Amino acid sequence: MRNPLLAKYSGSVPRYTSYPTAPHFHEGVDCGKYTQWLGELGAEHDLSLYVHIPYCDRLCWFCACHTKHTLKYEPITSYLESLKREIAKVGSLVSRDAKVSALHFGGGSPTMLKPEDMIDLMQAFRAAFDFRPDAEISVEMDPNDLDEPRYDALAAIGMTRASLGVQDFDPKVQKTINRIQTFEQTRSVVDAVRARGVHSVNCDILYGLPYQTMETLEATVNDIVSLSPDRIALFGYAHVPWMKKHQTMIPEEALPDVETRFDQMSRAADMLVAAGYEPIGIDHFAKPDDRLAVAARNGRLRRNFQGYTDDAAEALIGFGASSIGQLPQGYVQNMPATGEYQKMADAGGLTAVRGIELSADDRLRAHVIEEIMCRFAFSFATVRALYPQIGETVIAEARQFSASNPDGICEISGDEFRLTEAGRPFARSVAAVFDSYLATGKGRHSIAV
Incomplete structure (x- = not known):
């Protein structure tokens, strides 16, 4: 290898969005333990909330998220009813003096929700928790889902940050990973959310994709920079077909080797820095006045299951199938299987099945x-x-x-x-x-x- 460090330090290791990492969670942390932990959250604790929508109307072959494909809306309607029961139950256990500083809608594709369901879900959260007036409301967005009523609903729930996955704009790469999304579509989303007062836009770029070349990556970076997002995440594609079977649809012979991946990462990072973005940790970039960049300069940068963040909340509470919470006492994960999650939520509200108490x-x-x-x-x-x-x-x-x-x-x-x-x-x-x-x-x- 041209870079001898790659052979020694590019092995398989966790991403360290938690410690201990999720494979070491166990069934000793259950609903009873979770009930106790939630009851210990009081006025001195700021809360960050995460809600998982585990549905997509198409399945991207590269994705390692917990999600499933559906072309019918009925399963989503049923899931949302169970989700609202969990929200109400958790809210009843946490002190109303605890304030919510952030809420993140993830997935899956949260923007698959009908406009009225987005608003209804937000109302369920506000009924169960006390939000700070300046709470950040962030949403992961799929440009293929969006229309004017959905944009209006996102504005109505108070969205302050829009997060768009881009990956690579090259048509051959997009076809291979089953993620068709044009630059024009992406630009229209950015324009629409900014027109509705959203103060921050984040875009994700992937390197290490099948058939991706230095030229396609450079073109994608240039296109993204032209949109002037406030933050850019530069992730390496994680090929884990033993965990996500749909990744077997990606031809492994089309994947770049580790040296090419490293070159792609280095080139894209250099381009982003040259465009005026400050490097944050191992894979984020932000404009100098962005809150993430300020947090990094001030030593307040944090890392959790959503990646790098300036969120200083003492407790991250996860809602929905497979979601993970990070509380002062330890980590807790909800039932991953959507059907079993709904049974548990409908029966009693809480759905915790594993976690770990911190020593x-x-x-x-x-x-x-x-x-x-x-x-x-x-x-x-x-x-x-x-x-x-x-x-x-x-x-x-x-x-x-x-x-x-x-x-x-x-x-x-x-x-x-x-x-x-x-x-x-x-x-x-x-x-x-x-x-x-x-x-x-x-x-x-x-x-x-």
Whole structure:
């Protein structure tokens, strides 16, 4: 390989949107434990809410999300009734003094909902929770779903951030991943939401796609930059056909090798920086005045199941099939199977089936891994202050890894462990050094580059 670091540090590791990661959740965290945890959320806790709509009117072959294809609306109608029961139940368990600072609609395709159902679902949330006046309302959008009534409904629910998946505009790539979406469609969505007062637009680009070339990627980046989104996410395609069977529709021989993926990532990142975007963590870019960029400069950048965020809420509550919550006490996941989720919601409201309660060691390592993923460094002084009894454990691991690493991807500088510029693309692999669960072999992961 031209870059010898790729062979050593591009192996399969978690994305570290949580620690411990989801393969280590267990059935010991159930509805009873979840009830207890929700009851402990009080006025001192800001809440962030996530709602999962697990339906699409087409299935994109590249997608690794929990979703299913449907051309009928009846299953969605039924699902929404169950979802509203869960919302009401969770709301009854959480103190009304706790304030909601953010709500994210994800999927699947939330924009498949009929306009009246979007508004009705938002009303269910507002009936169950107390929202801050400046709460951020973000929605993942599929341009193929959208029309004027839906745009008006999104404005009516108070959407403040629009998130559009683009992937690549090249027709051959789009056909291979079953995601047909023209630049003109995408531009019309951006124009429509901005005309309705949406202050922030996010676009996702993928590299490492089948038949994708440096030329198609460069063209896509240029097209996206011309739309002037506030944030851009540059993700590597995660080929995990053992977990998502529809990915077997993608011809593996058409996928770029790891060196080509790395070149694509590097070139796209250089183009975005040249266009005036600030790099955020391993895969995000934002305009300098965007809240994400400000959070990164101020040391307030966070990482959760939605990726990088400036959301400082102490609790993220997930709603809907398969959704994951992150509470002060630990993580909890809802029943993934949609039909079983609905049975549980209809019977009692809560649908938690697994999770993990955080130990002191988990919290220590979660802090270190989040710091590496967000700012490519962690402070020994901060670790000692937060975890005086056990902090020296990971400090010793950091010193050992740095001393035994001949590749120059990390260093000890004063009282800090940090990645060098050469090491930053491999932040996931460095974070994995501090993952005490990884050696158990639970779960398979996508490659780190």
